[in-house]
Amino acid sequence: MKKALLASILGVAFPAFAQSTTQAPSSLPNTTIVELKLGFYQPRVKDSPGVTGDPYVETFGNSAMLLGGVEVDRSFYHGYGYLGLSVSVSYAEKYAKALLADGTPSGEATGLIVLPIRVMAVYRYDVLAHVFHIPLVPYAEIGGIAYPWWTNKGGMTETVDGQKGSGLRFGWGFTAGLALEMDFLNPSYAREAREDSGIYHFYLFGEFNDDFANNFGAAGINLGAAYFTFGLAFEF
Amino acid sequence: MRPLLAALLLLPAVGTAQTLSVTINSAITYGTNVNPVLAFNASGCSSNITGSWTGTGLTTACTSLQLWITNTTCAATPNTTVAPVDYIFYTQAAGNLVGGLTTDTFSFTASVLPGFAAGALDGGNTSCGSVSDFTNYVCGAVTLNTATSGCTGTVVQPTTINGLRYDNVPPDPPTINIVPLDSQLSVRLSPDALTPVVDVQYYLVQYALQSTDGGTYDGGTLNYTPVGGNIAASNAAVSISNLVNGDVYSIQGFTVDEASNVSTTPTTVTGSPVMTTGFYANYLNDGGQVGGCGDSAGGAPSALALGALLALVLARRRG
Numbered sequence: 001m002k003k004a005l006l007a008s009i010l011g012v013a014f015p016a017f018a019q020s021t022t023q024a025p026s027s028l029p030n031t032t033i034v035e036l037k038l039g040f041y042q043p044r045v046k047d048s049p050g051v052t053g054d055p056y057v058e059t060f061g062n063s064a065m066l067l068g069g070v071e072v073d074r075s076f077y078h079g080y081g082y083l084g085l086s087v088s089v090s091y092a093e094k095y096a097k098a099l100l101a102d103g104t105p106s107g108e109a110t111g112l113i114v115l116p117i118r119v120m121a122v123y124r125y126d127v128l129a130h131v132f133h134i135p136l137v138p139y140a141e142i143g144g145i146a147y148p149w150w151t152n153k154g155g156m157t158e159t160v161d162g163q164k165g166s167g168l169r170f171g172w173g174f175t176a177g178l179a180l181e182m183d184f185l186n187p188s189y190a191r192e193a194r195e196d197s198g199i200y201h202f203y204l205f206g207e208f209n210d211d212f213a214n215n216f217g218a219a220g221i222n223l224g225a226a227y228f229t230f231g232l233a234f235e236f
Numbered sequence: 237m238r239p240l241l242a243a244l245l246l247l248p249a250v251g252t253a254q255t256l257s258v259t260i261n262s263a264i265t266y267g268t269n270v271n272p273v274l275a276f277n278a279s280g281c282s283s284n285i286t287g288s289w290t291g292t293g294l295t296t297a298c299t300s301l302q303l304w305i306t307n308t309t310c311a312a313t314p315n316t317t318v319a320p321v322d323y324i325f326y327t328q329a330a331g332n333l334v335g336g337l338t339t340d341t342f343s344f345t346a347s348v349l350p351g352f353a354a355g356a357l358d359g360g361n362t363s364c365g366s367v368s369d370f371t372n373y374v375c376g377a378v379t380l381n382t383a384t385s386g387c388t389g390t391v392v393q394p395t396t397i398n399g400l401r402y403d404n405v406p407p408d409p410p411t412i413n414i415v416p417l418d419s420q421l422s423v424r425l426s427p428d429a430l431t432p433v434v435d436v437q438y439y440l441v442q443y444a445l446q447s448t449d450g451g452t453y454d455g456g457t458l459n460y461t462p463v464g465g466n467i468a469a470s471n472a473a474v475s476i477s478n479l480v481n482g483d484v485y486s487i488q489g490f491t492v493d494e495a496s497n498v499s500t501t502p503t504t505v506t507g508s509p510v511m512t513t514g515f516y517a518n519y520l521n522d523g524g525q526v527g528g529c530g531d532s533a534g535g536a537p538s539a540l541a542l543g544a545l546l547a548l549v550l551a552r553r554r555g
Binding site: 060099161 | 415416417418420422475510511512513514515516517518519520521522523524525526527
């Protein structure tokens with residue numbers, strides 16, 4: 001009863017739905033999605049164990065790092081949604097002047113560089129697009145992360161009392177995102193791209209990420225952050 | 237219409253059929269120069285300048301091929317009457333060109349350049365040290381016999397004119413700008429206002445400890461150490477590393493020009509490296525702890541956790 005009601009509501013709102021409710025989502029070919037993304041990332045260094053101030057803000061001001069990355073998703077089930085594995089590598093850096101003893105800027109730069117690597121299980125609810133012809137694909141990811149990081153001062157890795165300012169932080173993270181399938185803008189071009197280049201779909205997407213790159217609470221710098229990324233994706 | 241088209245098509249072919257190029261060994265293009273220049277100073281005055289010529293389409297030559305050096309600009313024939321006369325250093329008989337000779341080498345002593353003999357008619361051979369700075373040019377020409385105008389029609393000359401520059405004037409030393417860094421001094425060099433930047437071949441820098449911990453220089457002899465090798469004028473900077481913050485260092489810079497003259501007196505400045513605080517020092521100063529894979533314990537368990545997660549995902553995929 002409830003199902004029929006939902007179907008009728010959707011049928012009014014989206015006529016295409018009315019023709020497709022009787023069809024269960026058929027199995028789709030497994031595909032690869034390549035995403036190019038940009039965002040702003042400001043690590044939670046102030047939440048590192050033992051830290052009393054905010055070293056990130058003291059050094060760089062309250063200004064996030066520009067983060068750019070590439071992600072590759074591959075499905076291993078593609079029926080009622082898209083279930084697969086994603087691997088992404090990003091890069092972010094921030095530079096400012098190192099400070100003299102009196103707090104004024106010196107003539108040399110100091111920087112923080114991070115290379116977030118994420119290996120995630122991904123689920124994309126592309127049923128809306130494929131069955132109901134609503135060009136929206138909500139998705140979620142969860143998995144492990146590794147953050148190689150290093151600092152820089154005067155053109156080399158910053159070293160304080162023999163301790164090199166570099167390392168690798170692990171943890172976990174998740175993503176919640178929404179992709180807009182672009183095929184509806186120009187269906188004939190989308191069809192040509194599919195036939196000529198094997199690109200099934202183009203997407204514009206925005207996503208919220210939260211990474212907990214703190215070695216699961218162990219000592220050391222906390223490079224986790226909650227951040228948004230936006231980008232363009234191609235499904236092959 | 238057709239003959240006109242044929243003539244238009246033929247014209248470029250005729251224009252490019254005969255060429256004469258002259259190469260001076262070791263001549264280089266630098267700065268704003270378009271053509272290669274070989275620069276030398278008094279120490280190179282008695283050395284031989286060598287090179288070669290290459291010609292194409294010279295089998296109708298009706299005059300000998302001549303190569304000469306001029307103090308002014310290259311003409312179709314060498315100046316042999318108005319002082320300083322051009323110095324003809326190579327002649328090749330027309331018969332050999334007609335016979336198929338297309339290339340040969342030459343050599344002459346640097347001291348024969350007309351620039352050394354301004355006012356004289358002997359084409360050089362004076363003392364190299366008598367003048368300070370001039371540029372001469374290497375010219376060449378051969379006339380071809382043509383059906384329409386006989387032996388006056390086509391004169392073939394090199395399109396690239398090599399310059400020979402004599403420069404016996406030491407350049408001014410560079411301007412030095414010091415930026416104090418943590419345990420380092422960054423040295424930036426630029427040409428003195430009177431020295432054209434194109435004349436700088438490279439810079440030399442040396443440094444010495446002058447006094448420790450900001451103390452006064454006692455006037456003793458400083459033991460300078462060269463740093464940075466030959467510092468290219470195009471990226472004239474060098475960092476002096478492994479210094480002690482607070483100590484005073486003396487830095488000297490020399491300019492070496494394109495003729496390898498070294499500035500006689502250096503520019504001397506002093507500088508002291510200073511302690512600076514970078515991001516990582518800020519983190520540690522604020523109570524941050526060392527930790528994480530790569531710089532302390534704690535990373536290994538996390539690595540194992542990530543490895544286990546990856547294995548789980550891959551196993552599920554295979555299943």
